[in-house]
Amino acid sequence: MPIDQIKTSDAFRKSTFRASLAIIQFVVIYLLLICGALLLTALCVLGAYTLVSHTFTIFTALMAVAIVCIGGFVLFFLIKFIFTKNVVDRSTLTEITEQDQPELFALIREIVQEVQTDFPKKVYLSPDVNAAVFYDSGFWSMFLPIRKNLQIGMGLVNTVTVSEFKGILAHEFGHFSQRSMKVGSYVYNVNYVIHNMLFDNESFDSTLERWSNVSGYIAVATTGAGWVIKGIKWSLGKAYNIVNLNYLNLSREMEFHADEVAAHVAGSAPLAGALRRFELADYALNSAANFYYQKGFDAPNIYPHHAFVLRFLAEKDQLAFQNGLPVVESNQNRYNKSKLVIADQWASHPSVDDRVQRLLQLNQSPKNEDARQAAELFRKVGEIQEAITQKMFDGVERKPHAETEVFEEAFVDFYNVSVFNEIYQGYYDGKNPVFPEEVSNTTGDINANELFNEQAVDLVYKEIAIQSDIQTIEGIHEGNYKVKSFDYDGNKYAAGEAAFLLPNLRNELAEVQRLVAENDARIYQFFYEIAAQQQKQTEHETLIANIKSVNAQNAAFGDLYMEVAGQSSFLTVTTPYDEIKRCLARLAETENKFKEQLAELQNNPLYSPKITDQAKEIFEQYIHNEEPYFEKKSYNEHTVQLMFNALNEFISILPLSQFHHKKELLDFQAVLFNATQPANIAS
Structure with missing residues (x-):
């Protein structure tokens, strides 16, 4: 099916219509406020003129300036965003050209032709496991066409096939492919500009502060203007909440639609496979970089090490491999149970599992499947990776160059001393062992395989997540976090509503803590008994006493x-x-x-x-x-x-x-545990 024949869903069209209405409502309110600000400014000028024409003294002249400033400051607040521009930081990016990378640019050209969008203005490389389309935005970008830049992460290139890479890029360009998607893109941009106008006011606040230091009269004017602006921000904030809530729904549908465009370009399976691998690939890159930082490890190219860590972690998780890359069947993050979202409140994405499910339902066959590593599209890829690596660790003190084999051996040793035995399934990664005062002799009733199963581990990380969420939400309630709104469990809340969430969260935490405590007691009781059975109770108690x-x-x-x-x-x-x-x-x-x-x-x-x-x-x-x-x-x-x-x-x-x-205790207990397993008993 040609791209231009892909139909947007009813949900997408409804979300677009609602978001457009919300923006129209915002614009009407904004224009009314502009009219009010112009009227206020005119009245201030008239009042100042009347004051000085009636009695002209230094005092009345200063009062007149202060009165004019009130109207001027209010009007400037409402129009300042017209003159501001959000410039994306490019300090960590490296620009590449078609002359340097003709094969890569040929693929990009093929994708933009299929997607029926514009070729990117510039192409940049970054260190990350990511790809994105970005541009410098401002007021006029809502009305004028802007060519987008493409950012490609070398960490991504290092961990996908050419077909998967094509699907990822097609998704990014898919956001701008059709007229209907351009409406969504317009709403996205308007939402972003409104967000900055309301909440990105540091420079404006600094300007008011500087003016207030000129004289006491101006300080009075800035205080008066501040009260008026506070009322304006309240009005615009209420209107913005409506825009943002409608945009959240639209953004979700935009992601699904861009995925559908990508599926028609590259097939459902390649993009789904890449999406599932993202988190593991990103974790592998962070692990390699963390090793570099902690050990002061110096090697010119981190990306072969990234590939090694990805393979090492995948083998630890007993994942299958296809085309030399791990096949991740599920993207559910067992270690992050938080339901709180604060960053990027003006954007929203469905979960990876939801996206994968939609992609597989489309059942689009891969087109001209290319199982080569995406890095093969790059000329002199080693030199590029070395340049990106140099930028990653610029200013970090590192030891002399070490060979890849040295890294692999050192990383495995580092990993082994940094992790606990596999029998615990991550149970103790975020908590310490617990030692109740009393135990009962009922070990026979304890199923050892349930002590560290998925349900038990999930409870531990749910407890950690709820505690963290409560702490953050308490900070929002107390004003320690300067946010206007946040998402919790898929619902949007104003900062002033934070306190209403806390009682239920505390009750939920208490119940989870009770269940974890019960399991901790069973764990202690189990190892207490098997240590005695294996005549190692003294050693066990010594290790516990040490902790x-x-x-x-x-x-x-x-x-x-x-x-x-x-x-x-x-x-x-x-x-x-x-x-x-x-x-x-x-x-x-x-x-x-x-x-x-x-x-x-x-x-x-x-x-x-x-x-x-x-x-x-x-x-x-x-x-x-x-x-x-x-x-x-x-x-x-x-x-x-x-x-x-x-x-x-x-x-x-x-x-x-x-x-x-x-670790000494947990390693000792792992030996005790393994000795109770049927295979070891039989041997």
Whole structure:
């Protein structure tokens, strides 16, 4: 079927109609406010003229300026967005041309012809697992045609076939392919401009503040204008909420329609496969980059390592492979149960699973399927990847170049010491083991296979997500997060409605916590009994005691760290001489305790395995340093820096030690668990 014969759904047409009506309503309200602002400005000018013509003094002249400013500020607020432009940051992007990449541009040209849209103005490469069409937007972009730029992530290129890549690009261009879609694109752009007009006011607020500093009269004017503008923003905000709510529905239908366009270009299966792989591919790239950062690893090209990590993680998850890439059957994220959405409130996307289901229902056969890796479309792809890698880690201190084989071995070691045994299925990735005071001898009634099954793990991450959502929503309610609205569980709420969600969320959290606590008790009871059965109870109890001791000591160490850090904060700011002496006297006693603790810490077997040679050297220098922090009316920078280095090393050891003992216990319990499995018992 030709692209121009693809019919938009009834839901799409209805959403477009409703969004268009909402925009018309907004424009009417806006024009009325403009008329009111013009009238206010005229009245202010007339009042100022009347005042100075009746009695002209310095006082009346300043009052007249202030009165005119009230109308001027209000009018400027309403028209300022006409002169502003949102420029997309390109600092992390690399532009490429058709001369450099003729095969890639030939594919793009083929896609835009099939989709019946315009060729992109420019093509950029980014480091990410993503592709997008973007443009600099402003007031006039609502009326004037704007050529879009195409952004292609090298992480995406690294993890899809040519057919999948074609489907992804066809989706991006599909948003601008037909007249009906252009209406949706127009609504999208208008919604974006309105959002910026209402909520992106930092420069305007700064301008008012500067004017208010000119004189007290102008300060009065800015205050008066501020009250009027507050009322205008309230009116426009109510109208915008209607626009935005209607746009959310339209945006969802636009995604489905762009997917349908892409399916007709490349087939249903290629795009569905790429969508399902996105999250894993993105996680793999972040994991490789995180390893680079943490280890200071230096290699000119991260993308072979990205491919290795993707393959490694897929094999860990026992995924099948096709065309050298993992086949992800479901995109449900078991580790992110949050229902809260704050970012990109002016855009909305259906879930990947919903999109995949729609794509497969279309059942469009792949056209001229190309199973090559998308990277084969690029000339000198290694050089490109190296340039992108250099941008990713620009300014990051890294060790000398290491070969790929070294990375693979080092990453596997890093991964193995950073994760818990597979029997736990991620149960303890976000929580610590729990040790109830009492256990009962009913282990025989416990099904070991249910302790860490999918339902049990889901409960843990649901608890984490609800706690996080409650904390964020409380922050919105208390005004700590400056947002106007947010989405929760698919519904939109104004910031003022945040408090209404909290009681139900707290009740839901309490129920989830009860279920998790019951399972934690069963887990403890199970391992308590099998440790006794395998005559390893003493070792088990020792490992548990180690965790309890480290947790308790970490709490005390954390308090000591906060005390020293707080009492030494004066060293980082300008402080009067007399105050410096008082602060040093107060710090001396606490610092003595800190030095004693550092000396004991190095001999503490619960912590010494995680104290590096570098940390030991810093501790020893700090403990035995007798140079003062302050003499001859200036700080001794060496001594000050030595103390802060010791503090930083000290606080970093605490979580490392906690993780070390947690992993020791869980590894030990995994051995106990595996020994109870029928295959191991039989052998």
